[in-house]
Amino acid sequence: MMADGKGISEHVEKLRSLSFEIGTYRPPSEGGSASLLLRVSENCPWNRCTFCEMYKGHRFGYRPVEAVTADIDRVAAIRDEIRAVSSKLGMGGEMTREVGAALLAAGHDLIGNPGFVTVCNWLASGARTAFLQDADSMSMRPREFVAVLKHLRQTLSSLTRVTTYTRSKTLVKRKPEELRMIREAGLDRLHVGLETGDDEVLTLVDKGVTSAEQIEGGRKAVAAGFQVSMYWMPDLGGRERSRQHAEHTARVLSAINPHYIRSRPLVPRLGTPLFDEVAQGRLHLSSPRERLEELAVMIAGLEVSSKVCFDHAMNAWADRRGGLLFRQDYEGYQFPEEKPLLLERIREGLAVDEAMHVHARQLMAVRSL
Numbered sequence: 631m632m633a634d635g636k637g638i639s640e641h642v643e644k645l646r647s648l649s650f651e652i653g654t655y656r657p658p659s660e661g662g663s664a665s666l667l668l669r670v671s672e673n674c675p676w677n678r679c680t681f682c683e684m685y686k687g688h689r690f691g692y693r694p695v696e697a698v699t700a701d702i703d704r705v706a707a708i709r710d711e712i713r714a715v716s717s718k719l720g721m722g723g724e725m726t727r728e729v730g731a732a733l734l735a736a737g738h739d740l741i742g743n744p745g746f747v748t749v750c751n752w753l754a755s756g757a758r759t760a761f762l763q764d765a766d767s768m769s770m771r772p773r774e775f776v777a778v779l780k781h782l783r784q785t786l787s788s789l790t791r792v793t794t795y796t797r798s799k800t801l802v803k804r805k806p807e808e809l810r811m812i813r814e815a816g817l818d819r820l821h822v823g824l825e826t827g828d829d830e831v832l833t834l835v836d837k838g839v840t841s842a843e844q845i846e847g848g849r850k851a852v853a854a855g856f857q858v859s860m861y862w863m864p865d866l867g868g869r870e871r872s873r874q875h876a877e878h879t880a881r882v883l884s885a886i887n888p889h890y891i892r893s894r895p896l897v898p899r900l901g902t903p904l905f906d907e908v909a910q911g912r913l914h915l916s917s918p919r920e921r922l923e924e925l926a927v928m929i930a931g932l933e934v935s936s937k938v939c940f941d942h943a944m945n946a947w948a949d950r951r952g953g954l955l956f957r958q959d960y961e962g963y964q965f966p967e968e969k970p971l972l973l974e975r976i977r978e979g980l981a982v983d984e985a986m987h988v989h990a991r992q993l994m995a996v997r998s999l
Protein backbone atom coordinates (compact mmCIF):
# COMPACT_ATOMS: atom_id res chain seq x y z
CA MET A 631 0.00 0.00 0.00
CA MET A 632 1.19 3.53 -0.73
CA ALA A 633 2.37 5.60 2.20
CA ASP A 634 -0.62 7.99 1.95
CA GLY A 635 -2.97 5.03 1.97
CA LYS A 636 -1.75 4.38 5.53
CA GLY A 637 -2.72 7.90 6.61
CA ILE A 638 0.77 9.34 6.77
CA SER A 639 -0.18 12.80 5.48
CA GLU A 640 -2.06 13.65 8.68
CA HIS A 641 1.16 13.01 10.66
CA VAL A 642 3.19 15.05 8.19
CA GLU A 643 0.77 17.95 8.70
CA LYS A 644 1.27 17.75 12.47
CA LEU A 645 5.04 17.45 12.10
CA ARG A 646 5.08 20.60 9.95
CA SER A 647 3.56 22.53 12.82
CA LEU A 648 6.09 21.33 15.41
CA SER A 649 9.51 22.82 16.01
CA PHE A 650 11.77 23.79 18.90
CA GLU A 651 14.88 25.91 19.52
CA ILE A 652 18.25 24.37 18.69
CA GLY A 653 21.57 26.18 19.15
CA THR A 654 24.61 25.87 16.90
CA TYR A 655 27.26 24.28 19.10
CA ARG A 656 27.72 20.98 20.90
CA PRO A 657 30.80 18.90 21.74
CA PRO A 658 31.78 16.32 19.09
CA SER A 659 31.14 13.50 21.57
CA GLU A 660 27.47 14.56 21.68
CA GLY A 661 27.18 14.43 17.88
CA GLY A 662 28.69 10.97 17.64
CA SER A 663 25.97 9.64 19.90
CA ALA A 664 23.32 11.79 18.14
CA SER A 665 22.26 13.58 21.28
CA LEU A 666 19.04 15.49 21.31
CA LEU A 667 19.96 19.20 21.27
CA LEU A 668 17.84 21.50 23.43
CA ARG A 669 18.44 25.17 24.16
CA VAL A 670 17.99 26.19 27.81
CA SER A 671 19.79 29.54 27.45
CA GLU A 672 21.08 31.53 24.49
CA ASN A 673 24.73 32.27 23.72
CA CYS A 674 27.49 32.91 26.28
CA PRO A 675 27.22 35.05 29.44
CA TRP A 676 30.97 35.76 29.38
CA ASN A 677 31.70 36.03 25.65
CA ARG A 678 35.14 37.59 26.12
CA CYS A 679 37.71 34.81 25.53
CA THR A 680 40.11 36.17 22.92
CA PHE A 681 40.33 32.91 20.92
CA CYS A 682 36.58 32.25 20.72
CA GLU A 683 34.30 33.35 17.91
CA MET A 684 31.33 31.13 18.77
CA TYR A 685 28.84 33.65 20.14
CA LYS A 686 30.41 36.96 19.14
CA GLY A 687 27.78 39.54 18.24
CA HIS A 688 25.04 37.60 20.05
CA ARG A 689 23.60 38.68 23.38
CA PHE A 690 23.31 36.18 26.19
CA GLY A 691 19.81 35.44 27.44
CA TYR A 692 18.04 33.02 29.76
CA ARG A 693 15.05 31.23 28.31
CA PRO A 694 11.95 31.13 30.54
CA VAL A 695 11.34 27.72 32.10
CA GLU A 696 7.92 27.58 30.37
CA ALA A 697 9.55 28.12 26.95
CA VAL A 698 12.02 25.28 27.54
CA THR A 699 9.44 22.85 28.93
CA ALA A 700 7.16 23.67 25.97
CA ASP A 701 10.08 22.78 23.67
CA ILE A 702 10.50 19.47 25.51
CA ASP A 703 6.79 18.78 24.99
CA ARG A 704 7.20 19.51 21.28
CA VAL A 705 10.11 17.04 21.09
CA ALA A 706 7.82 14.42 22.65
CA ALA A 707 5.06 15.29 20.17
CA ILE A 708 7.45 14.93 17.20
CA ARG A 709 8.67 11.62 18.63
CA ASP A 710 5.09 10.36 19.00
CA GLU A 711 4.14 11.35 15.42
CA ILE A 712 7.18 9.54 14.03
CA ARG A 713 6.46 6.47 16.14
CA ALA A 714 2.83 6.45 14.96
CA VAL A 715 3.98 6.46 11.33
CA SER A 716 6.43 3.67 12.09
CA SER A 717 3.66 1.56 13.61
CA LYS A 718 1.42 2.18 10.60
CA LEU A 719 4.24 0.98 8.34
CA GLY A 720 4.66 -2.18 10.41
CA MET A 721 8.02 -1.08 11.90
CA GLY A 722 6.89 -1.44 15.50
CA GLY A 723 7.35 2.22 16.41
CA GLU A 724 11.08 2.16 15.55
CA MET A 725 12.78 4.93 13.61
CA THR A 726 14.14 3.22 10.51
CA ARG A 727 15.36 4.27 7.05
CA GLU A 728 11.98 3.20 5.65
CA VAL A 729 10.10 5.42 8.12
CA GLY A 730 12.30 8.40 7.24
CA ALA A 731 11.84 7.75 3.51
CA ALA A 732 8.06 7.45 3.85
CA LEU A 733 7.83 10.71 5.82
CA LEU A 734 9.97 12.60 3.35
CA ALA A 735 8.06 11.15 0.39
CA ALA A 736 4.86 12.54 1.92
CA GLY A 737 6.45 15.85 2.98
CA HIS A 738 9.74 16.79 1.24
CA ASP A 739 9.82 20.08 3.14
CA LEU A 740 10.33 18.25 6.47
CA ILE A 741 14.01 17.97 5.60
CA GLY A 742 14.22 21.74 6.21
CA ASN A 743 12.75 21.44 9.72
CA PRO A 744 15.75 21.18 12.12
CA GLY A 745 13.55 19.92 14.96
CA PHE A 746 12.21 17.05 12.86
CA VAL A 747 15.70 16.11 11.58
CA THR A 748 17.19 16.25 15.09
CA VAL A 749 14.49 14.04 16.60
CA CYS A 750 14.80 11.53 13.70
CA ASN A 751 18.58 11.21 14.29
CA TRP A 752 18.08 11.02 18.03
CA LEU A 753 15.45 8.24 17.71
CA ALA A 754 17.59 6.35 15.18
CA SER A 755 20.46 6.38 17.72
CA GLY A 756 18.27 4.97 20.48
CA ALA A 757 17.00 8.26 22.02
CA ARG A 758 19.41 7.86 24.93
CA THR A 759 21.32 11.13 25.24
CA ALA A 760 20.56 14.86 25.33
CA PHE A 761 22.80 17.92 25.31
CA LEU A 762 21.54 21.19 26.79
CA GLN A 763 22.73 24.34 25.03
CA ASP A 764 24.28 26.98 24.87
CA ALA A 765 27.59 27.89 26.56
CA ASP A 766 26.76 27.93 30.28
CA SER A 767 23.55 26.20 31.36
CA MET A 768 24.66 26.10 35.01
CA SER A 769 24.29 29.88 35.10
CA MET A 770 20.50 29.36 35.19
CA ARG A 771 18.89 29.79 38.60
CA PRO A 772 19.34 26.35 40.20
CA ARG A 773 15.63 25.88 40.99
CA GLU A 774 14.66 26.75 37.43
CA PHE A 775 17.29 24.44 36.01
CA VAL A 776 16.02 21.65 38.26
CA ALA A 777 12.46 22.24 36.99
CA VAL A 778 13.67 21.93 33.39
CA LEU A 779 15.66 18.77 34.14
CA LYS A 780 12.78 17.09 35.96
CA HIS A 781 10.40 17.84 33.10
CA LEU A 782 12.96 16.56 30.62
CA ARG A 783 13.50 13.27 32.47
CA GLN A 784 9.77 12.70 33.01
CA THR A 785 8.77 13.52 29.44
CA LEU A 786 11.62 11.79 27.59
CA SER A 787 12.10 8.76 29.80
CA SER A 788 14.36 6.90 27.35
CA LEU A 789 17.20 9.31 28.22
CA THR A 790 20.11 7.70 30.04
CA ARG A 791 22.54 10.63 29.82
CA VAL A 792 21.99 14.39 29.91
CA THR A 793 24.95 16.73 29.50
CA THR A 794 25.75 20.43 29.11
CA TYR A 795 28.47 23.07 28.81
CA THR A 796 29.38 25.24 31.76
CA ARG A 797 32.20 27.51 33.00
CA SER A 798 34.55 26.88 35.93
CA LYS A 799 33.65 30.31 37.29
CA THR A 800 29.95 29.39 37.40
CA LEU A 801 30.76 26.16 39.26
CA VAL A 802 32.65 28.19 41.86
CA LYS A 803 29.56 30.33 42.43
CA ARG A 804 27.22 27.37 42.94
CA LYS A 805 26.78 26.01 46.46
CA PRO A 806 27.54 22.27 46.90
CA GLU A 807 23.87 21.59 47.74
CA GLU A 808 22.75 23.38 44.56
CA LEU A 809 25.11 21.26 42.49
CA ARG A 810 23.83 18.08 44.15
CA MET A 811 20.23 19.15 43.54
CA ILE A 812 20.93 19.67 39.84
CA ARG A 813 22.78 16.35 39.63
CA GLU A 814 19.91 14.52 41.31
CA ALA A 815 17.39 16.17 38.97
CA GLY A 816 19.07 14.33 36.10
CA LEU A 817 22.10 16.21 34.75
CA ASP A 818 24.93 13.68 34.32
CA ARG A 819 27.90 15.30 32.62
CA LEU A 820 29.48 18.75 32.48
CA HIS A 821 31.68 19.86 29.58
CA VAL A 822 34.03 22.59 30.79
CA GLY A 823 36.48 24.65 28.72
CA LEU A 824 39.59 24.76 30.89
CA GLU A 825 41.89 25.75 27.98
CA THR A 826 44.94 26.25 30.22
CA GLY A 827 45.86 26.04 33.89
CA ASP A 828 48.46 28.80 33.57
CA ASP A 829 47.38 32.04 35.23
CA GLU A 830 49.35 34.28 32.90
CA VAL A 831 47.81 32.67 29.81
CA LEU A 832 44.36 32.70 31.43
CA THR A 833 44.70 36.46 31.88
CA LEU A 834 46.06 37.01 28.37
CA VAL A 835 43.13 35.17 26.76
CA ASP A 836 40.63 36.86 29.14
CA LYS A 837 39.17 33.57 30.32
CA GLY A 838 37.69 35.28 33.37
CA VAL A 839 38.88 32.68 35.86
CA THR A 840 42.03 31.83 37.82
CA SER A 841 43.66 28.43 38.08
CA ALA A 842 42.68 28.30 41.79
CA GLU A 843 39.04 28.84 40.78
CA GLN A 844 39.30 26.19 38.08
CA ILE A 845 40.46 23.70 40.70
CA GLU A 846 37.76 24.74 43.16
CA GLY A 847 34.96 24.60 40.55
CA GLY A 848 36.15 21.32 39.05
CA ARG A 849 36.47 19.61 42.43
CA LYS A 850 33.02 20.78 43.49
CA ALA A 851 31.52 19.34 40.32
CA VAL A 852 33.26 15.99 40.80
CA ALA A 853 32.23 15.90 44.48
CA ALA A 854 28.60 16.56 43.52
CA GLY A 855 28.67 13.40 41.40
CA PHE A 856 28.94 14.85 37.88
CA GLN A 857 31.02 13.27 35.17
CA VAL A 858 33.35 16.11 34.28
CA SER A 859 34.80 16.49 30.80
CA MET A 860 37.51 19.16 30.52
CA TYR A 861 38.96 20.66 27.37
CA TRP A 862 42.48 22.02 27.11
CA MET A 863 43.97 23.87 24.19
CA PRO A 864 47.52 22.94 23.07
CA ASP A 865 49.48 26.00 21.85
CA LEU A 866 47.20 28.54 23.53
CA GLY A 867 50.30 30.21 25.02
CA GLY A 868 52.12 30.09 21.68
CA ARG A 869 55.86 29.36 21.51
CA GLU A 870 56.39 32.08 24.09
CA ARG A 871 54.58 30.30 26.93
CA SER A 872 54.52 26.69 25.80
CA ARG A 873 56.24 25.13 28.79
CA GLN A 874 54.36 27.03 31.50
CA HIS A 875 51.07 26.33 29.69
CA ALA A 876 51.81 22.59 29.62
CA GLU A 877 53.07 22.36 33.20
CA HIS A 878 50.27 24.34 34.81
CA THR A 879 47.58 22.66 32.75
CA ALA A 880 48.86 19.30 34.02
CA ARG A 881 48.94 20.71 37.56
CA VAL A 882 45.35 21.95 37.48
CA LEU A 883 43.97 18.83 35.77
CA SER A 884 45.80 16.60 38.25
CA ALA A 885 44.26 18.56 41.13
CA ILE A 886 40.76 18.12 39.67
CA ASN A 887 41.10 14.59 38.24
CA PRO A 888 38.13 14.97 35.87
CA HIS A 889 36.63 11.94 34.15
CA TYR A 890 37.67 13.15 30.69
CA ILE A 891 40.50 15.36 29.46
CA ARG A 892 40.03 16.36 25.83
CA SER A 893 42.61 18.04 23.62
CA ARG A 894 41.47 20.89 21.33
CA PRO A 895 44.58 22.41 19.69
CA LEU A 896 44.40 26.14 19.05
CA VAL A 897 43.03 27.30 15.70
CA PRO A 898 43.14 31.11 15.40
CA ARG A 899 39.69 32.16 14.16
CA LEU A 900 39.28 35.15 11.87
CA GLY A 901 37.68 38.08 13.68
CA THR A 902 39.02 37.17 17.13
CA PRO A 903 41.60 39.25 19.07
CA LEU A 904 43.88 36.20 19.19
CA PHE A 905 43.86 35.96 15.38
CA ASP A 906 45.04 39.58 15.22
CA GLU A 907 47.80 38.87 17.75
CA VAL A 908 49.09 36.06 15.54
CA ALA A 909 48.72 38.12 12.35
CA GLN A 910 50.63 41.04 13.94
CA GLY A 911 53.43 38.78 15.19
CA ARG A 912 52.68 39.26 18.90
CA LEU A 913 51.92 35.55 19.38
CA HIS A 914 53.89 32.86 17.56
CA LEU A 915 52.20 29.57 16.84
CA SER A 916 54.19 26.40 17.42
CA SER A 917 54.98 23.94 14.65
CA PRO A 918 53.28 20.51 14.80
CA ARG A 919 56.47 19.08 16.30
CA GLU A 920 56.66 21.83 18.92
CA ARG A 921 53.02 21.15 19.80
CA LEU A 922 53.95 17.51 20.35
CA GLU A 923 56.77 18.59 22.64
CA GLU A 924 54.26 20.64 24.61
CA LEU A 925 51.95 17.65 24.72
CA ALA A 926 54.80 15.48 26.03
CA VAL A 927 55.30 17.87 28.97
CA MET A 928 51.57 18.08 29.71
CA ILE A 929 50.97 14.32 29.54
CA ALA A 930 54.09 13.51 31.59
CA GLY A 931 52.82 15.84 34.33
CA LEU A 932 49.32 14.35 34.49
CA GLU A 933 48.64 12.37 37.68
CA VAL A 934 45.03 11.39 37.06
CA SER A 935 42.69 8.46 36.59
CA SER A 936 40.94 10.28 33.70
CA LYS A 937 40.35 9.25 30.10
CA VAL A 938 42.64 11.36 27.93
CA CYS A 939 41.07 11.98 24.53
CA PHE A 940 42.06 13.33 21.13
CA ASP A 941 38.56 13.35 19.65
CA HIS A 942 38.97 16.23 17.23
CA ALA A 943 40.42 16.51 13.72
CA MET A 944 43.02 19.07 14.85
CA ASN A 945 44.75 16.34 16.90
CA ALA A 946 46.32 15.05 13.70
CA TRP A 947 49.92 14.03 14.10
CA ALA A 948 51.52 11.23 12.05
CA ASP A 949 53.10 8.03 13.30
CA ARG A 950 56.10 6.47 11.57
CA ARG A 951 53.90 4.67 9.02
CA GLY A 952 52.00 7.83 8.12
CA GLY A 953 48.90 6.81 10.11
CA LEU A 954 47.34 8.88 12.88
CA LEU A 955 49.50 9.01 16.01
CA PHE A 956 46.59 9.00 18.47
CA ARG A 957 43.28 7.18 18.63
CA GLN A 958 40.54 9.74 18.06
CA ASP A 959 37.61 8.00 19.74
CA TYR A 960 35.51 9.64 22.46
CA GLU A 961 36.77 7.39 25.28
CA GLY A 962 40.49 7.95 24.65
CA TYR A 963 43.36 6.58 26.74
CA GLN A 964 42.60 5.36 30.24
CA PHE A 965 45.04 6.80 32.78
CA PRO A 966 47.13 5.85 34.62
CA GLU A 967 47.22 2.45 32.83
CA GLU A 968 47.72 3.84 29.32
CA LYS A 969 49.95 6.78 30.23
CA PRO A 970 53.15 4.86 29.26
CA LEU A 971 51.56 3.89 25.93
CA LEU A 972 50.59 7.49 25.22
CA LEU A 973 54.05 8.77 26.12
CA GLU A 974 55.51 6.13 23.81
CA ARG A 975 53.21 7.31 20.99
CA ILE A 976 54.39 10.89 21.56
CA ARG A 977 58.04 9.75 21.42
CA GLU A 978 57.28 8.01 18.13
CA GLY A 979 55.67 11.19 16.79
CA LEU A 980 58.69 13.23 17.81
CA ALA A 981 60.91 10.94 15.72
CA VAL A 982 58.80 11.51 12.59
CA ASP A 983 59.66 14.10 9.95
CA GLU A 984 57.77 17.39 10.42
CA ALA A 985 56.40 17.20 6.85
CA MET A 986 54.45 14.04 7.74
CA HIS A 987 52.69 15.86 10.60
CA VAL A 988 51.83 18.76 8.30
CA HIS A 989 50.42 16.31 5.75
CA ALA A 990 48.38 14.47 8.43
CA ARG A 991 46.86 17.74 9.59
CA GLN A 992 46.00 18.88 6.05
CA LEU A 993 44.39 15.50 5.35
CA MET A 994 42.24 15.68 8.49
CA ALA A 995 41.29 19.30 7.80
CA VAL A 996 40.02 18.31 4.33
CA ARG A 997 38.16 15.27 5.73
CA SER A 998 36.42 17.36 8.37
CA LEU A 999 35.10 19.90 5.83
Ligand code: SF4
Binds near residue numbers: 677678679685
Ligand atom coordinates in the same frame (compact mmCIF):
# COMPACT_ATOMS: atom_id res chain seq x y z
S1 SF4 B 1 33.31 30.97 27.94
FE1 SF4 B 1 33.37 29.50 26.23
S2 SF4 B 1 31.78 30.15 24.79
FE2 SF4 B 1 32.15 31.86 26.21
S3 SF4 B 1 33.64 33.16 25.16
FE3 SF4 B 1 34.80 31.76 26.47
S4 SF4 B 1 35.29 29.96 25.17
FE4 SF4 B 1 33.65 31.15 24.14
